[in-house]
Amino acid sequence: MSPRSFPSPHPQEPLFGLDAMPRAGADEPTPPPGGAFRDSARARRLLAIREIHAEPAAAASPRGRQILARFPGARLIEVDSHWRIPELHGNEGSADDWMRIKRRTLVLGVKKTLTMRPNGRSADWIAPGPSNGCALSCVYCYVPRRKGFANPITVFTNIDRILAHLGRHVAAQGRKPEPNQCDPEAWVYDVGENGDCAVDALVCDNTADLVRAFREWPTAKASFATKFVNPDLLDLDPRGRTRVRFSVMPADDSRLLDLRTSPVDRRIAAAADFLDAGYEVHFNLSPVVIRPGWRDAWAELLRHMDDVLPARVKRQARAEIIMLTHNADLHELNLRWHPRGEDVLWQPAVQQTKRSQNGALNLRYRDDVKRRALGDLRELVARHTPWLIVRYAF
Numbered sequence: 001m002s003p004r005s006f007p008s009p010h011p012q013e014p015l016f017g018l019d020a021m022p023r024a025g026a027d028e029p030t031p032p033p034g035g036a037f038r039d040s041a042r043a044r045r046l047l048a049i050r051e052i053h054a055e056p057a058a059a060a061s062p063r064g065r066q067i068l069a070r071f072p073g074a075r076l077i078e079v080d081s082h083w084r085i086p087e088l089h090g091n092e093g094s095a096d097d098w099m100r101i102k103r104r105t106l107v108l109g110v111k112k113t114l115t116m117r118p119n120g121r122s123a124d125w126i127a128p129g130p131s132n133g134c135a136l137s138c139v140y141c142y143v144p145r146r147k148g149f150a151n152p153i154t155v156f157t158n159i160d161r162i163l164a165h166l167g168r169h170v171a172a173q174g175r176k177p178e179p180n181q182c183d184p185e186a187w188v189y190d191v192g193e194n195g196d197c198a199v200d201a202l203v204c205d206n207t208a209d210l211v212r213a214f215r216e217w218p219t220a221k222a223s224f225a226t227k228f229v230n231p232d233l234l235d236l237d238p239r240g241r242t243r244v245r246f247s248v249m250p251a252d253d254s255r256l257l258d259l260r261t262s263p264v265d266r267r268i269a270a271a272a273d274f275l276d277a278g279y280e281v282h283f284n285l286s287p288v289v290i291r292p293g294w295r296d297a298w299a300e301l302l303r304h305m306d307d308v309l310p311a312r313v314k315r316q317a318r319a320e321i322i323m324l325t326h327n328a329d330l331h332e333l334n335l336r337w338h339p340r341g342e343d344v345l346w347q348p349a350v351q352q353t354k355r356s357q358n359g360a361l362n363l364r365y366r367d368d369v370k371r372r373a374l375g376d377l378r379e380l381v382a383r384h385t386p387w388l389i390v391r392y393a394f
């Protein structure tokens with residue numbers, strides 16, 4: 001096991017005042033010796049669960065009982081469906097309480113429909129995830145769009161069914177017949193499309209169960225993007241079958257847009273520890289937000305990566321480049337709780353409406369603007385981080 005050279009998350013009361021908003025891992029050197037980070041006082045402040053909305057079957061399941069035992073002081077509220085909780089989802093009043101809800105509320109549900117969607121960009125398949133929603137608060141996040149408003153973490157407690165579904169799918173694929181940009185040998189399954197698996201690991205063992213399952217499947221690999229450095233993941237022994245994609249963006253953008261996340265330099269600093277612990281470590285250059293000075297800011301970030309990342313990380317690193325996707329409803333909502341973020345995200349002069357793969361009507365950079373920006377960013381990567389192979393740019 002590598003030394004844990006990165007800090008633990010450092011939460012305080014993230015209720016009001018975005019300038020005072022804590023960043024996970026701001027100045028804390030290590031997790032408590034010998035103990036799980038998620039049991040530390042700091043982790044419990046980051047996720048101080050006071051209310052758990054649970055479907056009865058989810059609360060009664062082994063995973064549900066494990067979670068309820070972890071938060072014994074939380075009030076249990078029975079709900080018919082994790083999709084319809086009026087005080088959380090679609091409740092305009094909750095915009096003002098965005099941070100408090102994400103920090104203090106948890107939802108437990110049973111994932112009923114298990115589908116495996118072909119992807120071909122970030123991964124070969126988008127797997128049914130172990131959660132939906134997130135305790136972090138990236139301003140551009142698409143995850144709240146379907147449920148509406150704060151969308152705190154919903155943990156799916158039937159992880160055994162999810163794993164069984166995955167196992168059958170992996171077995172049915174057999175060996176990957178030929179390399180593609182997702183991976184030269186393994187079928188890649190994105191297991192964190194609608195949340196952040198590193199944050200979920202503060203709540204329960206769903207992420208650990210996934211990592212352990214994939215290490216037994218030699219033809220497949222799990223993959224998830226994260227903005228949170230959770231040292232507990234270092235103990236899961238993934239044996240190369242899980243790809244962690246640390247999302248990075250220029251520090252100024254991240255401070256404005258990635259609320260409650262680990263600082264970008266901490267994510268980069270953690271890469272070697274994760275590699276040494278058995279993960280494959282890639283980077284998501286995302287989202288790329290076009291604003292005055294964006295090229296210089298990305299050049300600085302890439303130079304920093306080149307300076308601090310050790311050769312062993314560089315040798316295996318790959319990158320995805322993802323331009324910002326925005327959305328009119330999210331814009332309206334963000335204006336109510338974080339209008340400064342919208343100064344850079346909402347740029348109708350260079351954006352156009354587009355129907356996304358999932359059917360949603362979103363706002364993306366105009367084709368000509370995007371083409372030029374992607375070309376510029378690829379040039380910056382070639383100049384400053386020539387070792388970083390771009391798997392795809394979107």
Ligand code: SF4
Pocket residue numbers: 133134135136137138140141142143194195196226227
């Ligand atoms: S970490 Fe990912 S899922 Fe969580 S708020 Fe940020 S973008 Fe959304």
